Amino acid sequence: MSRLNSVRAILRAGAALAALAAAPAFAQDHDANAAAFAQAAEEATQAVAEETGEITVTARRREESLIDVPISMSVVSGDALVRTGATDITALQDKTPNLTLQIARGSNSTLIAFSRGVGQQDPLWGFEPGVALYLDDVYVARPQGAVLDIFDVERVEVLRGPQGTLYGRNTIGGAVKYVTKRLGHDFEAKARVSYGSYNQIDLIGQVTVPVGDILSIGGAVAQYWRDGYGENLTTGVDQYNKNVLAARLSAELTPSDNIFVRVSGDRILDTSLPRHGTRLLPNGTDPIYAPTDSVYDTRAGIGDDNRVETKGLSATGEIGLTDTLTFKTITAWREGHTDTLIDFDNTERPTLDVPAQYDDRQFTQELQLLYEGDRAQGVVGLYYLNGRASGAFDTVVGLLNTTTLTSGTVLTKSYAAFGDLSFDLTEQFKVSVGARYTKDDKTGTVFRRNYTGIRSPVFGNATAVPGLIRTDYTNSRSFEKFTPRVSVSYQPSADLNFYASYGQGFKSGGFDMRGDAVFTPTTVDGYEPETIDSYELGMKGAFLDRTLFVNLAGFYSNYKDQQVTIQVPALPSGIASFVDNAGKADIYGLELEMRAVPSRHFTASAALGYTHADYKEFLTFIAGGTTPVDVADQRAFQNTPEWTANVSATWSEDLAGGTIAFTPSVSLRSDVQMFEIATPALDQDGYALVDAALNWTSGSGRYRIGIAGRNLTDTRYRVGGYNFPGAFTGNSIIGYYGPPRTVTGTLEVRF
Structure with missing residues (x-):
């Protein structure tokens, strides 16, 4: 189906859905409609000038004021992201101190996340993230398909530092919570259409339909198209294009005041063309290996097939047992499949090519008992995860006419018991104590074999001649850890909180696929878990009659046994991989966030992050040796800029029966290494990005017209890369780049 026909089909379907959904609304009386528009107008006004009241978050699995939570965290509303032209959650790294959120190298929808120097760049099955992603209260175990687009989202909460007590074993660096809005019992609908640079077309529709007094049904669908920023000079197709269809459907049942049930399902299909990167260095004088003129162009010849599908189903139930006790259950299932291609040499030849496929599934069950008393609050619970991650890929070394097939599976069963309790010792002093016990049972199966020929039978070459079996084993291991957390708060007033906290994080060990x-x-034998001990001092406050908000935190972390993936050329098998538990590191820094609201016509915000990460011990094997060597003085943290900063402001005025608002912003990131070993040709120097948005919202809040420009200075900056120097690998040093300058116009209508 052509894009034009697809657009027509979606518009027809959307019109039919809107007409069907609007029927109950027309049956409502005039006062109800007026109230709905008044509410929309209020939301629009708040979008222009941030409300000076409380910001409510769920960082400790219960609703609290942001000021009261003794955790360094950022909160960004979905509306704020949409108004500035952000299309996915990677835009959070420009607004949040000490955070890296990027699309993985060679991918369109795989998420790479780092916070305060802690994360995981390698998205291969079996490896687990160090910064956890939550879709509402559901843990998303795999990074494939985790670059969530900004639709049907109320807010995103970014929790920094280990969150092992309430969020589990793989939140050693922090957690990102994508929070959707509850449907409620009022009819709501809105549609958003955007057109922008590179023929960008976004079509988003949302609707909530009450069915009687106790049931509401809601849905959201989003289709994203965009031509590529560059071209594949070998095959003629686009590079860095986008073709994503995403949908979410939910139903909420509220049979009584103390019972709430929500069932929701989501599906994301990404058929964007593969991102092959661009060569940064030539390979001798052969022109086929020369870098392209544009960093968005490639000469990759491996092919153009790429497909990522993720889907999930969850059920959440809340029962108020008493005025102070609530029982909550969260049951979820998720599944994903990826077919992808990575051309490491970026030429039409199969010098270093990797076709790959990934499969994953997970089932999780969480039970919580929440207590809300006058002087004590908290939650205790149980957690269970049953997951299976598997995949296969070929490493093709065309100059030697050899291929190495790698395939395997990791089965994980995880059990946990947790609790976090807060006590008001006095009106000013509060203490919070939490702990989690986690036990992981893992079984890894790994198979590697050499073949003579281009590709193995698994990826279509039935004539490939099998050779040496390099790896063939199944092994099981168990990992367990007790992770405590404690914090003390002193609140001299409701608008000021000083706190100190200690928390421990734990990321499970595993097997290198x-x-x-x-x-x-x-x-x-596999690799060991990594742990972190983190100390934090912070202050959160509202000043000058709540026109100035300041969040300040300083932290120190002792990081042990960090899991570092090392990949090196190894003939004739192509690439050898091993995982080091790197030893010891000290990480310290600060985070400052400020928001000023001096009037309803002007707001300003600023964020500053500083991270100093230093290896004290980094043990690895050198040149096939059997004794580990400490190379700490030759290693640095990857994906960890020392400085991050952002400044933005919004000016607004009444205009033509509505409000017009102008929001410029500048974000800065200092130098960063792509890997632990410095690679001058690949590492990214510090850079700044300039964005701006202009939005007009009608007085009723029904209409919004906006235009947003991102990366207005058209800066070129690398967000990832690969480093495989050498004659037989084509001296393959390739980089992947963030988007160029783009401008997008948007029309949004609420019904």
Whole structure:
């Protein structure tokens, strides 16, 4: 189906849905409609000038004022992201101190996340993120398909530092919570259409329909198209294009004041063309290996097939047992499949090509008991995860006519018991104590084999000649950890909170799916967990009659046994991989966020982050040696700029029966290394991004017209890369880049 026909089909379907959904609304009386528009107008006004009241968050699994929570965290509303032209959650890294959120190298929808120097760049099955992603209260275990677009979202909460007590074993660096809005019992609908640079077309529709007094049904659908920023000079197709269809459907049942049930499902299909990157260095004088004129162009010849599908279903139930006790259950299932291609040499030749596929599924069950008393609050609970992550890929070294097939599976069962309780010792002093016990049972199966020929039978070459089996094992291990957390708060007033906290984080060990038992026989034993001890001092306050809000935090972390993936060329098998538990590191820094609201016509905000991350010990094996060597003085943290900053402001005025608002912003990031070993050709120097948005909202709040420009100075900056130098790998040093300058116009209508 052509894009034009697809647009027509979606518009017809959307019109039919809107007409069907609007029927109950027309049956409502005039006062109800007026109240709905008044509410929309109020929301629009708040979008222009941030409300000076409380910001409510759920960082501790219960609703609290942001000022009361003794955790360094940022909160960004979905409306604020949409108004500035952000299309997915990676835009949060420009607004949030000490955060890196990027699309993974060679991918369109795989998420790479780091916070305060802690994360995981390698999205291979079996490896787990260090910054956890939550879709509402559901943990998303795999990074594939996790670059969530900004639709049907109320707010995003970014929790910094280990959150192991309430959010589990893989929140050693923090957590990102994508929070959708409850449907409620009022009819609501809105549609958003955007057109922008590179033929960007966004079509988004949302609707909530009450059915009687106790049931509401809601849905949202989004289709994103965009031509590429560059071109594949070998095949003629686009590079860095977008073709994503996303949908979410939910139903909420409220049979009584103390019972709430929500069932929701979501599906994301990404058929964007593969991102192959661009060569940064030539390979001798052969022109086929020369870098392209544009950093968005490529000469990759591996192919143009790419498909990522993720879907999930969850059920949440809340029962008020008493005035102070609530029982909550969260049951969820998620599944994903990825077919992708990575051309490491970026030429029409199969010098270093990797076709790959990934499959994952997870089932989770969480039970919570929440207590809200006059002087004590808290939650205790149980958690269970049953997951399976598997995949396969070929490493094709065309100059040697060899291929290495790698395939495997990791089965995980995780059990946890947790609790977090807060006590008001006096009106000013509060203490919070939490802990979590986690036990992970993992079974890893890894198979690697050499073939003569281009690609293995698994990826279509039935004539490939099988050779040496390099790895073939199944092994099981269990990992368990007790992770405590404690904090003390002093609140001299309702608008000021000083706090100190200690927390411990834990990321489970596992098995290296690339592990080569010929080069590293110990790979069959797996790798150990990593842990972090984090200390934090902070202040949150509202000043000058709540026209100035300041959040300040300083932190120190002791990081042990960090899991670092090392990949090196290893002939004739192509690439050898091993996972080091790197040893010890100290990380310290600060975070400052400020928001000023001196009048309804002007707001300003600023954020500053500083991270100093230093290896004290980094043990690894050198040149096939059997004794680990400390190379701490030769290693640095990857994806961790020392400085991050953002400044923005909004001027608004009444105009033509509505409000017009202008919002410029500047974000800065200092130098960053892509890997632990410095690679001058690949590492990114510091850079600044300039954005601006202009929005007009009608007085009723029904209409919004906006135009947003991002990266207005057209800065070129790398967000990822690969480093495989050498003759037989084509001296493959390739980079992936963030978007160029784009301008997008938007029309939004509320019904």
